[in-house]
Amino acid sequence: xxxxxxxVVVLGLAQCLQVSVAAEEGPGPLAWxxxxxxxxxxxxxxxxxxxxxxxNYCSGCHxxxxxxYSRMAKDLKIPTEQLKAYLLPAxxxxxxxxxxxxxxxxxxxxxxxxxxxxxxxxxxxxxDKIYRFLKTFYLDPSRxxxxxxxxxxxxxxxxxxxDLEGVKAAVFKNKQFDHFVSVSPGQMxxxxxxxxxxxxxNFLDYAGEPAQLNRLSIGVWVVLFLLLFTWLAWLLxxxxxxDIH
Amino acid sequence: xxxxxxxxxxxxxxxxxxxxxxxKFMREQLLEYYxxxxxxxxxFFGSLALVVLVMQLFTGxxxxxxxxxxxxxxxxxxxxIMREVDYGWxxxxxxxxxxxxxxxxxxxxxxxxxxxxxxxxxxxxxxLFGMFIxxxxxxxxxxxxxxxxxxxxxxxxxxIINLFSTIPLIGPGLVEWIRGDYGVADATVxxxxxxxxxxxxxxxxxxxxxxxxxxxxxxxxxxxGIEIKGNLGADGKPVDGIPFHPYYTVKDVFGIGVFLTLxxxxxxxxxxxxxxxxxxxxxxxxxxxxTPEPIAPSWYFTPYYAILRAVPNQRLGAxxxxxxxxxxxxxxxxxxxxxxxxRYRGALFRGFLAIFTVSFLTLMYLxxxxxxxxxxxxxxxxxxxxxxxxxxxxxYSRADRTKPVPQRLRSHA
Numbered sequence: 001x002x003x004x005x006x007x008v009v010v011l012g013l014a015q016c017l018q019v020s021v022a023a024e025e026g027p028g029p030l031a032w033x034x035x036x037x038x039x040x041x042x043x044x045x046x047x048x049x050x051x052x053x054x055x056n057y058c059s060g061c062h063x064x065x066x067x068x069y070s071r072m073a074k075d076l077k078i079p080t081e082q083l084k085a086y087l088l089p090a091x092x093x094x095x096x097x098x099x100x101x102x103x104x105x106x107x108x109x110x111x112x113x114x115x116x117x118x119x120x121x122x123x124x125x126x127x128d129k130i131y132r133f134l135k136t137f138y139l140d141p142s143r144x145x146x147x148x149x150x151x152x153x154x155x156x157x158x159x160x161x162x163d164l165e166g167v168k169a170a171v172f173k174n175k176q177f178d179h180f181v182s183v184s185p186g187q188m189x190x191x192x193x194x195x196x197x198x199x200x201x202n203f204l205d206y207a208g209e210p211a212q213l214n215r216l217s218i219g220v221w222v223v224l225f226l227l228l229f230t231w232l233a234w235l236l237x238x239x240x241x242x243d244i245h
Numbered sequence: 246x247x248x249x250x251x252x253x254x255x256x257x258x259x260x261x262x263x264x265x266x267x268x269k270f271m272r273e274q275l276l277e278y279y280x281x282x283x284x285x286x287x288x289f290f291g292s293l294a295l296v297v298l299v300m301q302l303f304t305g306x307x308x309x310x311x312x313x314x315x316x317x318x319x320x321x322x323x324x325x326i327m328r329e330v331d332y333g334w335x336x337x338x339x340x341x342x343x344x345x346x347x348x349x350x351x352x353x354x355x356x357x358x359x360x361x362x363x364x365x366x367x368x369x370x371x372x373l374f375g376m377f378i379x380x381x382x383x384x385x386x387x388x389x390x391x392x393x394x395x396x397x398x399x400x401x402x403x404x405i406i407n408l409f410s411t412i413p414l415i416g417p418g419l420v421e422w423i424r425g426d427y428g429v430a431d432a433t434v435x436x437x438x439x440x441x442x443x444x445x446x447x448x449x450x451x452x453x454x455x456x457x458x459x460x461x462x463x464x465x466x467x468x469x470g471i472e473i474k475g476n477l478g479a480d481g482k483p484v485d486g487i488p489f490h491p492y493y494t495v496k497d498v499f500g501i502g503v504f505l506t507l508x509x510x511x512x513x514x515x516x517x518x519x520x521x522x523x524x525x526x527x528x529x530x531x532x533x534x535x536t537p538e539p540i541a542p543s544w545y546f547t548p549y550y551a552i553l554r555a556v557p558n559q560r561l562g563a564x565x566x567x568x569x570x571x572x573x574x575x576x577x578x579x580x581x582x583x584x585x586x587x588r589y590r591g592a593l594f595r596g597f598l599a600i601f602t603v604s605f606l607t608l609m610y611l612x613x614x615x616x617x618x619x620x621x622x623x624x625x626x627x628x629x630x631x632x633x634x635x636x637x638x639x640x641y642s643r644a645d646r647t648k649p650v651p652q653r654l655r656s657h658a
Contacts, residue, residue, distance in 0.1 A: 066324045119324065123528035208528075211327060211334035218335075219513025226509055230502030237499045240491055244282055 030179045032150060037131035037201045041212055047076050050203025053196060055087050057160055061107065061115040064098035064207050072098075075210055111156045122201070122208035131201045134161060135194075138170035139183055150177060162186065165193045274461065279486030280493055281467035283654045287357035288465075289500035293350045296501055297343055298453065302446065304340040312392065314438040316431040319394035320530045338516040344386050345522045346508055348545035351379060359576070359598070362585030363466040369577040371463060374456040376574050381452060383546070383570075385445045388437040390543060395527030400540045402429045402437075408553075411560040428533065469654055470585025476653060485654040539615045547612025548605055552631070554616040555624035565628070572635040579635060582642040584650050591646035597634050604630030 040046060051072060054064075073083040073094065083094060089101060100115065107114050121130060133151040137159040140148035145158040150170070159167075166186030171178045188196065206213070253259035262268045311330050313322035326333035355375070358364050364372035387405060391398045406423050410416040425432030464474060473483040487493075517523040521544050526537035542550050549566045556562035584590055587598065607627040614620045 066321075066328055071328070120528040124525050126525065209327065209334070215334065215513055215516075219509065222509045222513060223506060226502060226506040230499065230506055233495070233499040233502045237495050240495045244487055244492065 029173070029177065032132055032136055032177075035128065035132050035135070037127040037198060037205075039127050039198075039202045039205045041202060041206050042216075043202065044077055046199045046202045047206050048078060049196075050199040050201070050206075051076055051078070051087065053200040054203055058118070058200070059089070059098065059100060061100050061102045061111075061157075062118045063100040064119045065117045066119040067098050067207055067210065068095055069098065070094035071210060072207075075206070075213055111158075113156050115157070118204060118207070120208050122205040127201050127205045130204060131197060134197045134200070135165075137162065137165075138168055138180060140170075161193075161197075164188045164196060275490035275494070276488050278461065278489040279473065279483045280465050280489050281469075281471075281473045281483075281654060282485055282487045282492075283467050283469060284465070284493070284496075285468050287353070287360070287468070289497065289504070290350045290354035290357060292497040293500060293504050294347065294354055295453070296504070297347045297350060298449070300339060301343045301347065304336050304343065305442065305446075307336045308340055309442055312438075314392075314435055316394060316434055316531065319392060319434055323393045335512070338512045341523055342508060342512050342516060342518075344389060345518070345543070345545065346504075346511075347382060348386070350504075351382060352545070355379070355573070356602075358466075359601075360587045361466055361468055362470050362580065362582070362587075364577045365580060365582075365585050366577070367463045368459075368466060371456065371459040372577055373574060374452055374459055378449065378452045378456060379573070380570070381445055381449050385441060385449065386543065386545065388441040388445070391434060391437050392441060393527060394434060394531045395524075396529045396532050396535065396537055397524050397527040397540070399429055399531035399533065400526075400537055401542055402433060404540055405542070406433075408563045408566070411563040413560075466585060467654065468586060469588060469650070471650060471652070471654055473654070541613050544609065544613065547610075548608035548631075549612075551608040551612035551624045552628045554612075555621055555628050565632075569628075569631065572632070575635070576638075579638040580642045581639055582645055582647060584647045586650075589648045589650050591648070593641040593645040597637065597641055600630045601634035604628070604634070 069083060069088055069092065070080075072078070073080060073087075078087070080094060088094065088096075089099070092099070102115065104114050129151060133149060136150035137147050138150070139146065143154065145155075147159040147162070148170075149155045149157075164186045165188065167183040168180040169183050170180055186193065209215075253263050258268075308326065311322060311326045311333060313319065323337070326337055328334075330336075358372065358375070387401070391402045406420055406429065409423060410420045412419060421427065423433075424430065425436055464472075467473070471485075473485045476484050478484045511518055511522070517525075524541070524543075529535075541547065549569055552569050553562040553566045556565055582590060582594065587595060604627040608624060608631060611620050611624045611627065616624075
């Protein structure tokens with residue numbers, strides 16, 4: 001409740017300030033629609049952190065039903081002991097698929113719908129959109145979750161990362177979003193939280209297509225081979241066609 | 246007896262040829278098949294289409310081993326192929342990229358024929374077989390697109406099958422008969438699987454064989470549009486022709502190398518090709534309650550889709566779509582020009598060919614965009630350009646000021 005009161009105060013202040021800000025012609029609206037996740041699936045450290053983040057903050061509600069824990073451990077170079085100690089839910093074996101802890105009936109009762117499986121979310125929505133989604137939750141006392149989002153209006157999902165990021169309010173100008181203001185700080189600095197989200201999105205990108213880790217490295221050799229083959233074929237063609245005029 | 250056997254070499258090769266004309270076939274079809282010596286880069290796409298066809302059959306067989314047909318298992322089995330089957334991702338990307346590559350090479354192959362008048366006498370039947378291949382390929386690609394049972398699969402099937410409902414009287418019943426249900430459903434995936442994997446590939450193989458038989462009978466056209474059979478040497482062979490083997494086999498191997506290099510770059514580095522070869526919406530399972538915005542068919546159908554949406558009346562739109570596809574069939578009889586190749590045609594044909602090219606590409610682009618405002622207007626203008634190429638051809642091809650065609654080929658490529 002304290003957060004809400006604080007937010008109302010801050011929002012009110014922001015509304016007052018807005019006039020003076022506009023008069024000073026400050027920086028334009030926050031260009032969140034141009035944010036990019038800047039994924040590097042080749043960065044195994046980042047993927048490992050992303051897996052940890054996913055297990056700690058997402059897998060309570062979201063499954064990755066096409067991915068086995070063991071496959072992830074192999075691709076991300078996570079030793080089996082560590083997988084079992086830190087990442088596997090109670091009762092699961094490494095060969096199991098990533099499952100959500102929440103019971104579907106509870107999810108429907110609490111949030112109104114079943115949280116979607118995230119196996120392919122990076123492929124169907126694109127990493128950038130997930131990154132923007134996770135970074136644009138803002139305080140909205142009118143909502144049951146007391147939060148809203150710029151990417152997905154009125155999401156069923158609560159702001160599960162607000163402990164880390166802190167709570168922020170959105171300032172609108174002429175009903176258009178302009179910028180965020182911090183309501184209460186979280187455990188992380190802005191840079192730390194940005195890294196946290198990037199790692200998580202990076203992991204979801206990997207989870208959408210685990211084969212991409214091999215695909216790129218095999219591709220280089222295939223293309224090099226084909227270039228050599230094509231060059232030899234060209235020499236052969238030239239040799240045969242010497243006598244055609 | 247001994248005399249008869251003398252024409253066969255001893256050993257396995259002779260044994261085989263005595264029973265089956267392998268050597269004779271190779272001699273007649275490759276070594277003594279004379280092709281014009283001036284084929285340019287446009288003449289690679291026939292052999293490339295054959296390469297892609299074989300690749301699609303081969304990768305398709307492996308996909309069939311792991312794909313599980315049915316509305317509740319199809320999507321899961323595709324992800325199983327992508328994640329758990331050894332190199333399943335590679336087989337699938339080869340197949341999805343192959344579908345788009347097929348249309349790229351076939352469109353370029355068709356465009357070559359239009360530029361150089363290859364559909365004109367005596368190659369009308371060759372052209373017709375090619376057009377039937379194109380039709381079969383469209384059916385094959387559409388049904389294959391439905392099989393992964395993603396959300397775009399579902400909605401594309403919905404939109405395309407519903408086109409048949411515009412047929413008077415039998416339309417609604419026909420649509421139900423095609424779907425096998427009151428909506429696109431399990432029965433639809435199952436029958437599309439049967440058609441995609443067995444029926445249409447057989448038809449395609451038959452048509453490709455007929456296309457090649459007809460080609461061997463009349464021989465290839467060439468960029469000059471000059472019949473090389475009109476100029477025989479003292480030995481009875483065309484003076485401007487060269488044996489298909491080794492000259493064009495070795496040249497085609499080079500073409501295949503270039504093609505496969507580009508193909509591999511797509512497969513390994515950009516398999517979705519920016520949402521064109523694989524669409525984002527299709528990574529979500531089929532959902533009758535959630536319509537993707539906008540519903541866009543695969544890029545190779547978008548020119549026709551843009552024509553469909555450019556017309557406010559759905560029935561008329563579907564009719565124009567049909568005419569737009571079938572118009573190609575009539576080219577041999579619409580074209581009244583005395584010359585074949587664009588090189589010897591006048592400004593009129595060149596102008597209309599340019600209009601057709603721009604219109605087709607514009608429609609292709611517009612089919613991917615939402616059907617709103619300026620996009621619809623542009624599609625209408627482009628559709629007029631597209632149809633004018635065909636409808637006015639009897640006039641402009643005859644009125645055109647053609648240049649005299651030389652007797653001999655000028656050069657080789």
